[in-house]
Amino acid sequence: xxxxxxxxxxxxxxxxxxxxxxxxxxxxxxxxxxxxxxxxxxxxxxxxxxxxxxxxxxxxxxxxxxxxxxxxxxxxxxxxxxxxxxxxxxxxxxxxxxxxxxxxxxxxxxxxxxxxxxxxxxxxxxxxxxxxxxxxxxxxxxxxxxxxxxxxxxxxxxxxxxxxxxxxxxxxxxxxxxxxxxxxxxxxxxxxxxxxxxxxxxxxxxxxxxxxxxxxxxxxxxxxxxxxxxxxxxxxxxxxxxxxxxxxxxxxxxxxxxxxxxxxxxxxxxxxxxxxxxxxxxxxxxxxxxxxxxxxxxxxxxxxxxxxxxxxxxxxxxxxxxxxxxxxxxxxxxxx
Amino acid sequence: xxxxxxxxxxxxxxxxxxxxxxxxxxxxxxxxxxxxxxxxxxxxxxxxxxxxxxxxxxxxxxxxxxxxxxxxxxxxxxxxxxxxxxxxxxxxxxxxxxxxxxxxxxxxxxxxxxxxxxxxxxxxxxxxxxxxxxxxxxxxxxxxxxxxxxxxxxxxxxxxxxxxxxxxxxxxxxxxxxxxxxxxxxxxxxxxxxxxxxxxxxxxxxxxxxxxxxxxxxxxxxxxxxxxxxxxxxxxxxxxxxxxxxxxxxxxxxxxxxx
Numbered sequence: 001x002x003x004x005x006x007x008x009x010x011x012x013x014x015x016x017x018x019x020x021x022x023x024x025x026x027x028x029x030x031x032x033x034x035x036x037x038x039x040x041x042x043x044x045x046x047x048x049x050x051x052x053x054x055x056x057x058x059x060x061x062x063x064x065x066x067x068x069x070x071x072x073x074x075x076x077x078x079x080x081x082x083x084x085x086x087x088x089x090x091x092x093x094x095x096x097x098x099x100x101x102x103x104x105x106x107x108x109x110x111x112x113x114x115x116x117x118x119x120x121x122x123x124x125x126x127x128x129x130x131x132x133x134x135x136x137x138x139x140x141x142x143x144x145x146x147x148x149x150x151x152x153x154x155x156x157x158x159x160x161x162x163x164x165x166x167x168x169x170x171x172x173x174x175x176x177x178x179x180x181x182x183x184x185x186x187x188x189x190x191x192x193x194x195x196x197x198x199x200x201x202x203x204x205x206x207x208x209x210x211x212x213x214x215x216x217x218x219x220x221x222x223x224x225x226x227x228x229x230x231x232x233x234x235x236x237x238x239x240x241x242x243x244x245x246x247x248x249x250x251x252x253x254x255x256x257x258x259x260x261x262x263x264x265x266x267x268x269x270x271x272x273x274x275x276x277x278x279x280x281x282x283x284x285x286x287x288x289x290x291x292x293x294x295x296x297x298x299x300x301x302x303x304x305x306x307x308x309x310x311x312x313x314x315x316x317x318x319x320x321x322x323x324x325x326x327x328x329x330x331x332x333x334x335x336x
Numbered sequence: 337x338x339x340x341x342x343x344x345x346x347x348x349x350x351x352x353x354x355x356x357x358x359x360x361x362x363x364x365x366x367x368x369x370x371x372x373x374x375x376x377x378x379x380x381x382x383x384x385x386x387x388x389x390x391x392x393x394x395x396x397x398x399x400x401x402x403x404x405x406x407x408x409x410x411x412x413x414x415x416x417x418x419x420x421x422x423x424x425x426x427x428x429x430x431x432x433x434x435x436x437x438x439x440x441x442x443x444x445x446x447x448x449x450x451x452x453x454x455x456x457x458x459x460x461x462x463x464x465x466x467x468x469x470x471x472x473x474x475x476x477x478x479x480x481x482x483x484x485x486x487x488x489x490x491x492x493x494x495x496x497x498x499x500x501x502x503x504x505x506x507x508x509x510x511x512x513x514x515x516x517x518x519x520x521x522x523x524x525x526x527x528x529x530x531x532x533x534x535x536x537x538x539x540x541x542x543x544x545x546x547x548x549x550x551x552x553x554x555x556x557x558x559x560x561x562x563x564x565x566x567x568x569x570x571x572x573x574x575x576x577x578x579x580x581x582x583x584x585x586x587x588x589x590x591x592x593x594x595x
Contacts, residue, residue: 023417025565042594072427078500081465081474081475082474083343085469085567088589105496106477106478106493106494106495106496107495107535109461110465110475110477110478112462112465112468113430113434113460113461113462113464113465113466113469114465114466114475115498116431116433116462116466117434117465117466117470118469120431120556121431122429122431122555122556123430123431123460123462123557123558124456125430125459125460125461125462125559126459127462140560145458145537145559145562150562150563150564151558151562151563151564152559152562153559153561153562154557154558154560155558156556156557156558156560157558157559158556159556161369161453176480178483194345195582197474197504197505198474198502198503199502199503199504200492200501200502201500201502201503202500202501203495203498203499203500203501204498204499204500204501205497205498206497206498206499214342218594232502247505266459267459273595286563294498295592295594296588296589296592297571298585298589304573304575309571309573310571311512311571312571313571313572314574314584314585314588315569315572315574316574316581316585318571318575318578318581319576319578322526322578323578323581323582325578325583326578326583327581327582327584327585327586329582329584330582330583331586334586334590334595335595
């Protein structure tokens with residue numbers, strides 16, 4: 001290892017923007033980044049790339065950054081692997097951050113590994129926990145492993161920066177504080193058209209992500225035990241009666257009963273609704289990782305020993321096809 | 337046109353059981369399959385073979401038994417297979433794995449390198465882009481549609497709320513998602529042939545890579561500890577008639593002002 005770890009200092013968050021709008025996950029990472037940089041006693045920096053985006057720098061400071069490094073360049077208007085990787089790697093080599101956090105979006109998951117490989121450092125994907133080891137001061141990155149059945153804490157002890165991606169919804173953003181102050185550094189990195197080998201022809205928004213289960217306050221979720229697509233109608237009826245939405249486990253999505261946008265869990269969405277009702281879900285760790293911070297969890301399962309029953313605030317032993325119609329009646333009765 | 341497809345053999349479930357006593361994985365009795373996204377990558381390569389007579393080579397890094405996944409790929413119609421196997425690769429993280437695969441790819445002719453977006457046993461989605469970086473290739477991940485005209489590819493790349501259309505020239509590395517296609521079954525025509533074919537077996541001496549970059553020693557990330565997850569365990573368990581259970585549950589929700 002020819003790198004001197006001590007040369008590396010500070011915590012970085014990749015401030016992902018699309019159409020000059022900051023992604024929620026980046027603000028959530030600033031929340032966690034604040035905590036980490038306070039533990040290390042170092043600066044928290046947001047790195048913002050794009051075109052015509054200098055104005056949104058202040059927002060990053062309001063959400064916890066001490067400093068924003070901005071690279072405003074027409075060639076960075078839309079995300080490209082080549083353009084963003086080049087700029088970010090050059091900035092890393094110049095400033096040498098010890099920790100670098102990236103949102104695990106479809107863009108962050110393209111960028112992160114490319115940057116890590118160029119810098120010959122480690123990258124831990126989809127972390128659900130980040131902390132600083134009190135002795136080594138290394139970043140402790142916790143993520144579900146082996147299909148989510150185990151949690152592993154991963155360390156990148158000898159390489160810098162220590163890089164991690166985090167899915168949206170895992171951490172909470174700080175309350176916005178417009179009185180916060182910080183510095184804004186404008187960086188010019190040489191970037192030529194020829195550096196970018198892909199051309200973005202168009203960006204199309206479809207309705208596929210219209211239902212954002214991450215925003216729902218009440219989720220009625222179904223898993224393998226729901227048995228078939230038709231039974232999800234029952235879940236939907238309960239969700240509607242309660243003013244909520246339907247969610248699904250990975251097994252239900254893999255079986256084609258529900259679309260992937262409804263998937264809760266490590267590989268789907270991380271949710272923290274007020275009420276989470278799990279029907280026919282056994283509770284694999286990867287699912288629990290995506291919903292365990294819900295305020296109140298109700299599980300309905302025939303098996304009292306299923307892991308979800310232990311994660312629940314209220315575990316109902318029974319057949320959901322019998323319990324849910326009763327719940328619908330009762331909820332309607334209460335609401336009237 | 338030469339296409340290389342990187343595949344991984346994975347356990348056929350995303351809910352592997354854990355031994356409650358030792359806390360380790362129970363691998364016995366869990367059949368292995370070609371990782372689902374990798375199968376989409378392979379299918380797309382085979383479609384290009386059907387259409388343009390592309391030559392398709394599948395490669396995998398893994399233990400000797402990963403040969404089975406390669407045989408399956410040959411039975412689907414791949415032309416050649418390479419197994420990269422060596423005890424020295426043990427404990428490799430994504431960076432160390434990608435370096436081995438990139439070194440192997442460098443020995444082969446290619447216009448397109450395909451990989452699956454991510455493997456169901458790790459879900460990292462890192463190896464594809466890391467290979468592309470080592471080979472200085474352009475990359476497009478989350479590929480849901482590919483059109484080819486000469487050296488130019490028009491690709492639909494999935495985004496959370498839609499997609500983007502990207503143009504890129506070969507050589508390029510693409511990572512496939514489920515939406516790209518429906519993988520074919522093994523073909524009777526190829527099955528017999530597949531078992532006659534010789535699979536190339538390469539170890540760390542057969543590829544151009546520094547030994548210090550292999551396996552656990554060449555991995556920047558290391559697992560410090562692993563644990564089964566703590567669950568809350570402070571809830572209450574009720575076992576009553578559906579009607580009583582529903583009444584109890586709604587009373588609780590009401591008490592907490594959730595309904």
